[in-house]
Amino acid sequence: MHFYCEKCKKEYPLNALQYECDCGGLFRLYKDSSNEIPHLVSIGEIETPMLETSFESIGRVFLKMEHMQPTGSFKARGAYALINQLKYMGIDKIVEDSSGNAATAIAAYAAAAGIDCDVYIPEEISSNKLHYIKSFGAHIHVKKDRTAAGRAVREAAKNTYYASHIYNPLFFEGIKSLAYEIYKQLGNKIPEYIFVPAGNGTMLLGLYYGFEEIGALPAFIAVQSEKCNPIYAAFKRKKVIQEASIATAINIAEPRRLKEILMCIKRSFGNVLTVSDAEIYEAQMAIGKKGIYVEPTAACSLAGALKFFKKGKPDNYNVILPLTGTGMLS
Numbered sequence: 001m002h003f004y005c006e007k008c009k010k011e012y013p014l015n016a017l018q019y020e021c022d023c024g025g026l027f028r029l030y031k032d033s034s035n036e037i038p039h040l041v042s043i044g045e046i047e048t049p050m051l052e053t054s055f056e057s058i059g060r061v062f063l064k065m066e067h068m069q070p071t072g073s074f075k076a077r078g079a080y081a082l083i084n085q086l087k088y089m090g091i092d093k094i095v096e097d098s099s100g101n102a103a104t105a106i107a108a109y110a111a112a113a114g115i116d117c118d119v120y121i122p123e124e125i126s127s128n129k130l131h132y133i134k135s136f137g138a139h140i141h142v143k144k145d146r147t148a149a150g151r152a153v154r155e156a157a158k159n160t161y162y163a164s165h166i167y168n169p170l171f172f173e174g175i176k177s178l179a180y181e182i183y184k185q186l187g188n189k190i191p192e193y194i195f196v197p198a199g200n201g202t203m204l205l206g207l208y209y210g211f212e213e214i215g216a217l218p219a220f221i222a223v224q225s226e227k228c229n230p231i232y233a234a235f236k237r238k239k240v241i242q243e244a245s246i247a248t249a250i251n252i253a254e255p256r257r258l259k260e261i262l263m264c265i266k267r268s269f270g271n272v273l274t275v276s277d278a279e280i281y282e283a284q285m286a287i288g289k290k291g292i293y294v295e296p297t298a299a300c301s302l303a304g305a306l307k308f309f310k311k312g313k314p315d316n317y318n319v320i321l322p323l324t325g326t327g328m329l330s
């Protein structure tokens with residue numbers, strides 16, 4: 001396994017301090033069928049249930065219950081792969097920046113792996129999440145906003161391994177397991193649609209590469225907030241809006257892998273839509289009525305599906321709504 005540049009194809013080892021190519025291109029992962037991520041560290045990650053349920057206007061859907069993963073979000077999948085590979089390579093110190101769920105997952109796996117972890121986070125993080133990350137013994141650096149946290153972590157990454165959930169392809173490698181699980185739970189079928197809350201595109205890219213390996217793609221419908229819509233704006237050639245919405249995990253003004261995200265949506269014959277804070281809140285409450293408490297970002301998948309299938313949905317379509325994170329920490 002090694003990294004290679006998406007633009008100039010230059011190769012880099014997995015333990016390189018560099019997190020992007022000299023030419024400015026982002027890394028992709030080269031992995032052949034004989035390569036496996038080592039299994040050294042576990043914090044109880046699971047195959048999450050896929051709950052068949054229905055909502056009045058759209059009928060039957062499947063809720064993929066990723067909020068049940070350790071640390072309360074699907075990011076545990078990425079952190080599992082990333083930290084296991086780093087542990088295997090003997091890396092004993094990492095830096096990371098995140099708004100919450102990724103930092104939580106990476107800090108937790110790093111703690112279990114005995115890897116020293118510095119986390120750069122924006123002030124906006126909920127006090128619940130902050131306490132959660134602290135409990136893993138991570139060194140916390142609070143910065144004014146995401147941009148400032150990003151700048152600080154890139155400075156620190158000059159001499160410490162950058163375990164980024166955006167730059168490091170090992171993280172996406174872990175998310176791929178979600179695609180395999182959905183496929184298996186549907187009885188070896190590709191679903192027609194997956195509605196994916198999208199900010200940095202972590203879940204979307206992981207799902208895309210997973211289904212690509214399986215051999216067929218569902219249509220990916222990326223769901224963004226009306227208040228922060230860079231993927232929607234690029235896809236539809238509309239005006240970019242960059243405000244704060246209640247879907248904090250996808251309040252990403254400038255997704256670093258935007259081109260790759262657009263490519264995945266186009267190749268899947270998917271689409272992008274936006275939802276309002278009111279629609280997100282209503283969806284969160286509708287999921288709550290099923291006895292499930294998710295964060296506003298996770299409710300974007302249902303809010304998006306309700307909007308997309310306004311005139312109804314064919315009964316035979318398998319539609320997956322990933323519940324990305326728990327409401328307990330938001």
Ligand SMILES: [Zn+2]
Pocket residue numbers: 005006007008009010021022023024025
């Ligand atoms: Zn390059």
